[in-house]
Amino acid sequence: MQPQTTRQLQLNGYFPGAIGKITELHAVYYHEHWGFDITFETQVGRELSLFLTDFVPDRDGFWTAFCQGSFAGSIAIDGSLGSTEGARLRWFIIEPEFQGRGIGRELIGAAIQFCRNAGYEKVFLWTFRGLEAARKLYEEAGFRLTEESEVDQWGSHITEQKFELNFRDKL
DSSP states (O other), rough: OOOEEEEEEEEEOTTTTTTHHHHHHHHHHHHHOOOOOEEEEEEEHHHHHHHHHOOOOHHHHHHHHEETTEEEEEEEEEOOTTTOOEEEEEEEOOGGGGGSSHHHHHHHHHHHHHHHHTTTTTEEEEEEETOOHHHHHHHTTOOOEEEEEEEETEEEEEEEEEEEEEEEGGO
């Protein structure tokens, strides 16, 4: 995957330490803002590690963003269910100090373009109610809310949400 540089932003793939940085960013952010417990951190670390271990370049996508040399965020596309449920957008997060600079929009754009190029008919993601800035980016990119349910998870009570982008609907 070739790095892309825009406005002091560089998009890369895997780098040594990526699993730790992405897991830490998720754990700290969601603990501070939503009270998530250790089960969230261990799930992110475990699932991200497995994803990167089993990574298939034509099926999966993984991007990390650096702004002025500092880690700024990440996003991934897990295509393991691409032929049945669709590709899954995962691990989308931006360091708080870099939020509001268009980095999230660029990462989502790169992920969606990858899905189009790979021939996926649908992309989906799981999130929860309250992440309004991310929801705005998802909806701008064409995602629509398709499911919602109350769950007790990660030491918190949340309203889990599934968003989908169906490329056939965009024709």
